[in-house]
Amino acid sequence: MTTQATTPAGAALTPGPIDTTYPPAIEPAIQVAPEGPFGRSGRAQARLHELVPGGAHTYARGADQYPEQMAPVLVSGRGARVRDLDGNEYVEYGMGLRAVTLGHAHEAVNRAVVAAIGRGVSFTRPTTLELEAAESLVEQIPGAEMVKFAKNGSDATTAAVRLARAATGRREVAICRSQPFFSTDDWFIGTTPMRAGTIGAELVHGFVYNDLDSLGDLLERRSGRVACIVMEAAAGVEPEPGFLAGVRALADRHGCVLVFDEMITGMRWAFGGAQSVYGVTPDLSTWGKALGNGFAVAALAGRRDLMELGGLRTDADRVFLLSTTNGAEAAGLAAYLAVAAEYRGWDVVGTMERQGARLAAGVRAVVADAGVEDFVTLRGRPANLVFATAGVDGQPSQAFRTLFLQGLLERGVLGQSFVISAAHTDADVDHTIEAVGAALVPYRRALEAGSTDGFLRGRPVCPAVRPRAEPRRLA
Numbered sequence: 401m402t403t404q405a406t407t408p409a410g411a412a413l414t415p416g417p418i419d420t421t422y423p424p425a426i427e428p429a430i431q432v433a434p435e436g437p438f439g440r441s442g443r444a445q446a447r448l449h450e451l452v453p454g455g456a457h458t459y460a461r462g463a464d465q466y467p468e469q470m471a472p473v474l475v476s477g478r479g480a481r482v483r484d485l486d487g488n489e490y491v492e493y494g495m496g497l498r499a500v501t502l503g504h505a506h507e508a509v510n511r512a513v514v515a516a517i518g519r520g521v522s523f524t525r526p527t528t529l530e531l532e533a534a535e536s537l538v539e540q541i542p543g544a545e546m547v548k549f550a551k552n553g554s555d556a557t558t559a560a561v562r563l564a565r566a567a568t569g570r571r572e573v574a575i576c577r578s579q580p581f582f583s584t585d586d587w588f589i590g591t592t593p594m595r596a597g598t599i600g601a602e603l604v605h606g607f608v609y610n611d612l613d614s615l616g617d618l619l620e621r622r623s624g625r626v627a628c629i630v631m632e633a634a635a636g637v638e639p640e641p642g643f644l645a646g647v648r649a650l651a652d653r654h655g656c657v658l659v660f661d662e663m664i665t666g667m668r669w670a671f672g673g674a675q676s677v678y679g680v681t682p683d684l685s686t687w688g689k690a691l692g693n694g695f696a697v698a699a700l701a702g703r704r705d706l707m708e709l710g711g712l713r714t715d716a717d718r719v720f721l722l723s724t725t726n727g728a729e730a731a732g733l734a735a736y737l738a739v740a741a742e743y744r745g746w747d748v749v750g751t752m753e754r755q756g757a758r759l760a761a762g763v764r765a766v767v768a769d770a771g772v773e774d775f776v777t778l779r780g781r782p783a784n785l786v787f788a789t790a791g792v793d794g795q796p797s798q799a800f801r802t803l804f805l806q807g808l809l810e811r812g813v814l815g816q817s818f819v820i821s822a823a824h825t826d827a828d829v830d831h832t833i834e835a836v837g838a839a840l841v842p843y844r845r846a847l848e849a850g851s852t853d854g855f856l857r858g859r860p861v862c863p864a865v866r867p868r869a870e871p872r873r874l875a
Contacts, residue, residue: 440485464872468858477504479823493815499689503823516734543681546707553688564628564657576631577606628657633674644680697732751822756782762833785818807839
């Protein structure tokens with residue numbers, strides 16, 4: 401009657417009929433309209449594909465990351481909820497690719513931005529806002545003595561690499577391979593499957609997170625040639641005891657600049673970033689995302705002796721560090737200062753941690769009740785939860801991921817992860833737990849059937865960074 405699904409360890413999913421009264425039934429949240437629940441979004445997405453390569457300005461936001469014909473085009477958001485063109489409302493996770501920690505349209509941030517832009521946005525000289533923002537960020541980040549602001553994290557991280565190359569006179573870069581993304585620039589994108597048009601990736605070498613020997617061996621093999629080590633202090637997994645201190649020691653021993661990418665961890669792990677949590681100070685760190693609660697602001701911060709190579713207190717050849725027209729634009733800096741004031745005023749990170757832990761406990765409970773705990777799993781810190789979906793063979797499955805996303809969307813939950821914000825209420829979390837339970841009913845049935853055939857409405861989702869448009873190529 402059914403196909404028994406097993407994990408690699410041989411733990412069997414017990415076959416049998418599904419109790420359709422489990423979990424407590426919740427009504428689908430999407431609207432039933434004559435043109436379909438995603439009709440207007442579908443037309444808008446088709447038009448976006450005509451005008452914008454990939455149909456979105458960030459590959460991770462693309463329609464190929466969602467079930468076919470179920471990619472909502474959004475019009476508004478407040479707190480942890482968003483609304484699409486068809487009037488459907490969702491509890492959102494991921495929160496602007498982890499950028500929004502206070503919630504959408506946070507009033508204190510919006511007020512600060514409106515006030516700032518009312519005084520003008522961009523001038524031919526620095527403003528007092530730039531001074532205030534620089535003072536705030538240097539106070540916030542352990543070991544940071546100087547800062548340069550920018551508009552996106554890729555620019556900040558590439559500037560860190562350029563600065564390290566100038567400081568050391570070396571060209572090569574060591575990156576943590578098990579961490580997904582550092583920059584849109586050639587030095588990094590050339591190391592990914594989506595490398596068409598890039599140059600220079602042969603200068604970049606990888607090591608494994610939580611494996612000091614892999615980094616030590618790399619630095620020995622490339623002795624005297626590695627300018628910097630670029631990594632996140634933590635991401636999906638926590639550092640093992642002594643690992644980050646060991647990385648710091650290896651960087652010092654081999655004369656490399658240590659760069660921590662704090663795009664995700666900064667203001668999500670702690671106000672002072674992951675470096676303040678783990679007590680290991682890098683030479684340079686790069687920040688973005690939560691810095692502006694969704695407004696465009698990023699930063700490179702670090703030691704004065706390194707940063708001044710892009711300044712006027714050096715006799716060395718100067719580094720073109722960061723020099724952008726909009727790097728110090730008023731809206732982004734005002735947003736950062738308002739966000740920083742919120743973090744100093746109440747426990748934003750603690751709120752995310754508590755709500756994330758509540759969500760994780762509830763999701764794990766309904767997953768266990770459905771008997772699919774070997775196939776749907778959570779990992780990460782409570783403020784940065786991601787889910788993994790396995791197929792019948794127990795291996796990661798894009799088809800089963802799509803089926804899970806499909807079930808969540810039908811019940812008003814939008815997200816490629818369970819990355820939470822401080823705006824998620826108990827009601828939002830409860831709704832999500834119920835939606836997960838309902839989505840697991842077809843998930844388990846597909847496991848018992850041996851495949852997602854007949855359960856999916858279209859083609860599975862795909863990795864955002866892949867070499868070809870297939871298997872979600874548009875006609």
